[in-house]
Amino acid sequence: MLGQYLPIVFLIxxxxxxxxxxxxxxxxxxxxxxxxxxxxxYECGIIPGREAPERFPVRFFLVAMIFIVFDIEIxxxxxxxxxxxxxxxxxxxxxxxxxxxxxxxxxxxxxxxALEWGPIRREAQTGDVVSATRTTSTTVSRAGIxxxxxxxxxxxxx
Amino acid sequence: xxxxxxxxxxxxxDLTVVLIVLLKAGVAFALLLVAVxxxxxxxxxxxxxxxxxxxxALAGPWGILQTLADGIKLFFKEDLLPxxxxxxxxxxxxxxxxxxxxxxxxxxxxxxxxxxxxxGTVSMxxxxxxxxxxxxxxxxxxxxxxxxxxxxxxxxxxxSSGSKYPLLGSVRASAQMISYEAALGLAIATVFLSSxxxxxxxxxxxxxxxxxxxxxxxxxxFGIFLIAGTAELNRPPFDLVEAEQELVGGFHTEYSSIRFAxxxxxxxxxxxxxxxxxxxxxxxxxxxxIVTQRVAWVWPLFWFFLKVMAFLFTFVWLRATLPRFRYDQxxxxxxxxxxxxxxxxxxxxxxxxxxxxxxxxxxxxxxxGVLVLWGGxxxxxxxxxxxxxxxxxxxDRGADETAGSASGLGEA
Numbered sequence: 248m249l250g251q252y253l254p255i256v257f258l259i260x261x262x263x264x265x266x267x268x269x270x271x272x273x274x275x276x277x278x279x280x281x282x283x284x285x286x287x288x289y290e291c292g293i294i295p296g297r298e299a300p301e302r303f304p305v306r307f308f309l310v311a312m313i314f315i316v317f318d319i320e321i322x323x324x325x326x327x328x329x330x331x332x333x334x335x336x337x338x339x340x341x342x343x344x345x346x347x348x349x350x351x352x353x354x355x356x357x358x359x360x361a362l363e364w365g366p367i368r369r370e371a372q373t374g375d376v377v378s379a380t381r382t383t384s385t386t387v388s389r390a391g392i393x394x395x396x397x398x399x400x401x402x403x404x405x
Numbered sequence: 406x407x408x409x410x411x412x413x414x415x416x417x418x419d420l421t422v423v424l425i426v427l428l429k430a431g432v433a434f435a436l437l438l439v440a441v442x443x444x445x446x447x448x449x450x451x452x453x454x455x456x457x458x459x460x461x462a463l464a465g466p467w468g469i470l471q472t473l474a475d476g477i478k479l480f481f482k483e484d485l486l487p488x489x490x491x492x493x494x495x496x497x498x499x500x501x502x503x504x505x506x507x508x509x510x511x512x513x514x515x516x517x518x519x520x521x522x523x524x525g526t527v528s529m530x531x532x533x534x535x536x537x538x539x540x541x542x543x544x545x546x547x548x549x550x551x552x553x554x555x556x557x558x559x560x561x562x563x564x565s566s567g568s569k570y571p572l573l574g575s576v577r578a579s580a581q582m583i584s585y586e587a588a589l590g591l592a593i594a595t596v597f598l599s600s601x602x603x604x605x606x607x608x609x610x611x612x613x614x615x616x617x618x619x620x621x622x623x624x625x626x627f628g629i630f631l632i633a634g635t636a637e638l639n640r641p642p643f644d645l646v647e648a649e650q651e652l653v654g655g656f657h658t659e660y661s662s663i664r665f666a667x668x669x670x671x672x673x674x675x676x677x678x679x680x681x682x683x684x685x686x687x688x689x690x691x692x693x694x695i696v697t698q699r700v701a702w703v704w705p706l707f708w709f710f711l712k713v714m715a716f717l718f719t720f721v722w723l724r725a726t727l728p729r730f731r732y733d734q735x736x737x738x739x740x741x742x743x744x745x746x747x748x749x750x751x752x753x754x755x756x757x758x759x760x761x762x763x764x765x766x767x768x769x770x771x772x773x774g775v776l777v778l779w780g781g782x783x784x785x786x787x788x789x790x791x792x793x794x795x796x797x798x799x800x801d802r803g804a805d806e807t808a809g810s811a812s813g814l815g816e817a
Contacts, residue, residue: 251414
């Protein structure tokens with residue numbers, strides 16, 4: 248049965264050789280004149296003022312942990328999906344109970360804001376920002392008056 | 406059901422078999438490289454058509470050699486190794502990206518006659534075999550494993566660069582790819598319900614016997630697979646990994662020369678493989694009508710090519726049409742919509758299947774199933790609303806505390 252994996256081994260070797268030979272060819276062909284500025288971390292041309300952060304938001308870590316739960320659930324689903332015909336009602340009920348347990352903890356996580364990202368959604372603000380007298384027509388006509396770069400020009404509204 | 410196995414490799418391995426296997430692996434390897442070259446050209450040409458430009462036009466007829474020219478150019482570019490980089494991991498990462506990209510294609514059946522109960526064997530130098538590089542019994546699981554290894558390529562590339570843009574890009578990329586991998590896996594699980602096998606060859610055979618899985622699983626998993634697949638490939642509109650406007654180049658910012666080229670190659674290779682896997686799982690693989698008997702072996706290859714092209718076109722089309730998601734929208738879509746939807750649909754289809762086996766009436770089962778799903782969905786949306794309200798409250802409290810010193814800006 249392991250013979251079925253022989254072509255995959257061949258393909259892995261081919262892909263590895265391709266990558267390694269590419270690096271080798273590039274080493275032969277490419278120019279080599281490194282200097283400090285080229286080798287500094289990329290920062291749009293200026294010298295980086297700060298080290299790359301060593302910590303990142305804990306939310307990403309949370310995502311990884313929740314993913315593991317779901318990944319394990321999926322791994323349990325696959326064999327059952329293949330054999331669900333033979334296992335009948337017993338298998339179905341077992342899977343439903345299992346999914347319920349996972350789903351319930353998932354809802355708990357979401358309810359506690361484990362997957363809340365991004366800006367806070369507020370109701371549309373009205374009041375001092377937008378006056379009630381402002382309508383589409385007033386805005387548009389006001390924009391029509393504000394023309395830029397016409398100071399000092401005579402006539403000519405083209 | 407018999408356990409899937411390529412008949413070529415079942416009884417003993419002699420020299421002829423090894424040579425055939427080598428030939429198949431070599432052809433797949435060369436074909437993938439040429440296909441990637443053409444797909445990059447295809448994408449550039451198509452997207453320039455959609456944007457009313459001409460696109461590459463000078464290298465070769467219709468600019469078809471543009472990718473080759475770019476590739477050769479990259480060989481002659483200086484290969485930089487940033488001073489802050491972790492040298493070993495920095496060099497390792499391109500390998501981790503390109504090797505899974507090549508190998509994942511091995512399980513895709515590209516041809517063979519599956520019509521009228523055909524099992525897709527072809528004869529090659531007197532041996533019968535399948536038109537796919539390998540048919541391991543774990544099939545699709547192997548593909549999922551390789552796509553998980555590819556996450557390491559992206560993650561280590563960004564982490565080892567020792568620079569802020571690649572680090573941010575790779576952290577985002579890993580979170581995005583694992584999130585959508587869960588949705589992808591659940592969508593594929595529904596396919597296993599109807600096919601009863603993990604082997605790609607058996608999945609194709611199963612579809613030719615009944616209907617294509619896109620209908621047998623009820624379209625929803627196909628849609629989820631497409632969306633999650635696009636996100637898994639980091640294609641627009643999910644290309645936050647290399648959002649140029651904020652992250653320069655994302656995880657490969659510090660890579661130059663041929664190392665960059667390998668990342669680029671593997672990205673497009675993954676696009677081809679994902680299209681091919683979608684065709685295999687949902688659209689019957691190489692199945693299609695045999696129009697003429699004279700060159701009958703060409704037709705399955707032709708149908709397979711046509712279906713894959715449809716997917717490639719869709720990927721480019723999406724890129725030309727949709728603006729990029731915001732990161733929180735991306736995470737919300739993945740976790741709060743796609744994963745629960747895929748889970749619910751999987752359980753619904755499974756229940757219907759088992760109920761049909763037990764001879765239960767269909768309609769009450771459907772009604773109860775939909776009601777349960779609706780209950781789950783409302784529970785979930787209630788949880789989302791509660792989390793949002795709590796967050797808003799907390800922000801307001803924070804704003805009140807700071808209001809004494811700085812008034813005006815209420816956002817915490």
